[in-house]
Amino acid sequence: MIQFDAVHKRFPNGTTAVHDLSLEMPEGGVTVLVGSSGCGKTTTLRMINRMIEPTSGTIRVNGEDVTRQDAAELRRSIGYVIQQAGLFPHRTVLDNIATVPLLLGWNRKKARARAAELLETVGLAADAGKRYPHQLSGGQQQRVGVARALAADPPVLLMDEPFGAVDPVVRTQLQDELLRLQKELNKTIVFVTHDVDEAVRLGDRIAIFRTGGHLVQCAPPAELLARPADDFVADFLGAERGLKLLSLRTLAGVPQGPAPEGGAWSLVLDAGRRPLHWASKSTDAELPVRALKDTDSLLSALDESIASPTGLVARVDAEGVLTGVSSRDDIHVHAGQAHTEARAVAA
């Protein structure tokens, strides 16, 4: 757990970057810091590993005041991922990843073996290890950055816009992998981003900052979306925050029935009962079907119910075999309930 207690940071030039911040970042959870540019997110993050010293207040990591510890040793126990990776250009990928283990005094062989293992963990091919950072793509470099931060298995991970410089497709991939990793590793992660969707996707809690280093609200994503504390938060979350909330809910509870026989359109299945497309009975028109699993979000169900010619959403099991269909109305009702529930939890 990371605790900020009345932390204030004023730079020598008079800028107040963080204003009287008291905040708890729970153990084993992802706390996302969001807010417009210059609101103090990076400063907050960097005070945790003492890259920046607070002007007043205390920061504790797992109960220990960070200023009581040797700064270099503290930093070795906290993984840090920077935007555009910040890799060492003169070291191979393997040696980049092995940085902290080597600082901790591991022998070279053990450090390299650990690095090779991490290469696989973050989804890179083994032969990438012998290359230099400039020989990798931006997305690959970012993965190396994550591997380097994880090398000594630190309980805490600080990530400052780690996926800010890659294209949306790679970004989504990296987010997926982080979620997968986090399920296994259960690190205490502090993640800075500008992107509300990324925050909603990754965060167990989201802390929204306003310029001047003021924390406005810190809450789980659903609560934040359902009950923004004020207009600033509501504006920041954007006009579609109602829909964003649906991205947090799954389709699991929505009732399903058998695919109807009558009507203008029928659902065509393959031999293994996997949905292929919607076929018109009067013309030979075909429309694509996006079959959804129980784990897909209510938002994608809503989207599909609008796109589907019948207003029906095809539901499948993990193997892609049809289990039934859900109606637009049922999905709407559940979407509404999701909001009601989120408001109730928040209240």
Place this chain on the structure above:
Amino acid sequence: MTVDWSWIGDHTDDLTSLTLSHLQAAMTAVFLGLVISLPLAVLAHRVRPLRGFLLGLSNVLFTIPSIAIFVLLLPVSGLTRTTTVIGLTVYTLVVLLRNTVEGLDSVPAKTKEAAKAMGTRPLRTLLTVEFPLALPVIFAGVRIATVMSISLVSVATYIGDGGLGQLFTDGFQRDFPTPVIVGVVLTILLAVVADALLVALQYVLTPWRRRRA
């Protein structure tokens, strides 16, 4: 101007020892220049107010005519190799100091930050991150300093040293061109070979810069 090949044949031992002595004077100067420049450059790089002073000082030293330096050193170290080496070292400082400072400046702030954030202490960062990344710029300085020193050694003939430079005085005094030509050719050869070796050394020391598209 014809070359008397038999003179060369008769003097191979002398030529070899002069060449080695020439090379030794130049290399010692570059080595000492580095030993002095590296810590001073770190100081100039870290302590901004010192930077202008140190770089300015090395510039001033550079403008002293080479013969004047030897003359100034005579009361201190006399007609010795030490005088030659000190004189040459003073000249290497201007390039070595400037290039090392520029090399350290060229290390991206982001990379130094990353080293610090991983828990690397300042001295280790200097040795394992800053110097290696500054190496290409430092090497450019070492190459200039080496070639410059090799050509300057001859000036020390005035104080009775001067390696291959002795061939020039010998040739002029006897109005005999062969030693002069041989001296010039060997000096150039020495400079070219030394430079090529430094390029090779840099290639070996900076593997990350190879295969760069």
